[in-house]
Amino acid sequence: MTAMTGRPAAGENERRILQRDPAPHLFRPIDLRSITVKNRIMMSPMCQYSASDGLTxxxxxxxxxxxxxxxxxxxCVEATHVEARGRxxxxCVGxxxxxxxxxxxxxxxxxAARGAVPAIQLAHAGRKGSVSRPWQGTKPLKPEEGAWEVIGPSALPHAPGHxxxxxxxxGLIAEVVDAFAAATRRAREAGFQVIELHSxxxxxxxxxxxxxxxxxDDEFGGSFANRTRLLLQTLDAVRSEWPSQLPLFVRLSIxxxxxxxxxxxDSIELCRLLKARGDVDVVDCSSGGIDPRQAPPLHPGYLVPFAETIRREAGIAxxxxxxxxxxxxxxEAIANRRADFVVLGRALLHDPYWPLHAAKALKAAAVPWxxxxxxANIF
Ligand SMILES: Cc1cc2nc3c(=O)[nH]c(=O)nc-3n(C[C@H](O)[C@H](O)[C@H](O)COP(=O)(O)O)c2cc1C
Structure with missing residues (x-):
């Protein structure tokens, strides 16, 4: 209110609307099957390359x-590999x-005791396995460094030298699918409440x-239906071990x-299929990684339009x-219904308290420390 006019000062109406609002959209809970997530912030799976024999x-x-x-x-726990060959x-964690x-x-x-939902990303590195840690150059391992045989759909290396x-x-495809099912069972036994399948x-x-x-050129290659077959078979296997009351996420490179x-x-077509099948609750919309020559247009929020497009075109979270x-x-992404969650990687490495600081910045009243x-909540 200005003393001179008695009318709201510029911006004051917006502030009032914010105050009337129960919470900023980022801090509104969401139900997924039988679980409630307290806000829309997910920690992205991030490999730490610090496990021994797959043990955290x-x-x-x-x-x-x-x-x-x-x-x-x-x-979300980092990419957790379903077999040793898949690291x-x-x-890497297994x-x-x-x-x-x-x-x-x-x-x-x-x-879970801290009120967050424990999630785990299940993965198989395929042909991108058997390399050194990032701080050692991500170089293909030599036999004396313990290299192992990697697998893939075709005998094509990820990059020259790999x-x-x-x-x-x-037979090997069936083994991999079984490994995903067994890891899903163990994830359930360990008490996780969300699985993200890394695709x-x-x-x-x-x-x-x-x-x-x-x-x-067999039933796993060529047409769209054939190339998506392994993912869908894996989803069937994962769902067979994952309780129907718990949510399942899939990470795709859009x-x-x-x-x-x-x-x-292709992603829209696949996500429409996932929506119709009803086994996937959320599509985590990432990109790239298949070819090192890729050139994504990096800028803040550069993948949000993909989350928005998939949400709108496939009708899936x-x-x-x-x-x-x-x-x-x-x-902005949540408020304008461009996505149901934001997934933070490096921002959370930079500041583990990012959500608490964001709550303060957005004036979310009811976010307890x-x-x-x-x-310490004085700044
Ligand atoms: C250290 C590090 C490890 C990562 N490991 C994984 C992983 O295990 N699984 C995965 O899907 N993405 C992984 N990523 C990608 C992140 O999950 C995330 O998608 C990417 O960093 C972009 O988000 P950001 O800009 O918020 O960091 C990793 C990224 C970083 C920085």
Whole structure:
């Protein structure tokens, strides 16, 4: 109110609307099957390359626990590989045995106790496996470094110098599908409440989708129906072990950013199919990874239009990822129904308390700090 006119000052109406509102859209809960997520912020799965024999340790616990304490609605464990051959590096997390499950259970329990939803991304690296850790150059491993044989839809390497994958036969395809089912069972036993199936970034399931990596001439290659067959069979296997009251996410690369590759029209068609099948709850809309020559137009929120397009065209809930760094950008995506979730990677590495800080910036009144840290909520 201005003293001179008694009328609201510029911006005051907007502030009043914000105050009347129960919460900014970013902090409104959402129901997915039987679970309620307290806000729309999901921590993106991020490999730490720090496991031994696929086992998580205190690093992974601290890394994920901190983001649960920091207020993320969903905390997702990094790409967790369903068989040893499906790892990217020797440091990748796995879920092919009970010891791995039991370590992960401790993380899931803590995340849930903090009021966040524990999620896990199940993955198979396919032909992009058997490389060194990023800080060692992501180079193809040599035999003396413990290289292993990688698999893929066709005998085409990811890039020059990378291992030529063994083109999987039907028997091996069935083994991989079974491995996804077994990992799903263990994820359930460990107490996770969301599974994200990794079908993006040039890893095995995406390799089958993309005509650039899939040159098969059997029922798993060629037509759209054939290239999507492995993903759909894997979804069937995962759903058979995953309770119907728990949600399932799929991460897709909406485009390969390459001529002749998988593209937005393919993603729309696939997501319409997923919607009709009813087994997938949220499509996490990422991009790229199949060909190192890709050139995505990077800028803040550059993938939000994909989440919006898939949501509108396929009528399925979506998650937007990619260079979302500010509360305003995140709020805009949710408020304008461009996505149902924002998925934050590097912003949460930079600041584990990003959600608590965003709540303050957006004036979300009812977002509690951990009681242990309440005295720090003064800035
Ligand atoms: C350190 C690191 C590890 C990553 N590991 C994974 C992974 O395990 N699975 C995955 O789907 N994406 C992975 N990504 C990609 C992120 O999940 C995310 O999609 C990407 O970083 C873009 O989001 P951002 O701009 O918010 O970081 C990783 C990214 C980073 C920075």
């Amino acid at each position: 340790d205190d690093w992974h616990f601290a890394h994920l626990a901190a983001r649960a304490v920091g207020g993320a609605g969903i905390v 990217i590096t020797h440091g 879920l092919w045995n009970d010891a791995q499950r039991d370590r992960l259970a401790r993380i899931a329990e803590f995340v 291992g030529v994958p063994r083109a999987v036969d039907r 993006a970034h040039g890893y095995l399931l995406h390799e089958f989708l993309s005509p650039l990596s899939n040159r098969r 485009t390969d950013w390459m001529p002749g590759g998988w593209d937005v029209a 979506t998650a937007a990822v990619g260079l979302i760094g500010t509360p305003e950008l995140a709020e 951990p009681v242990q840290y309440e005295r």
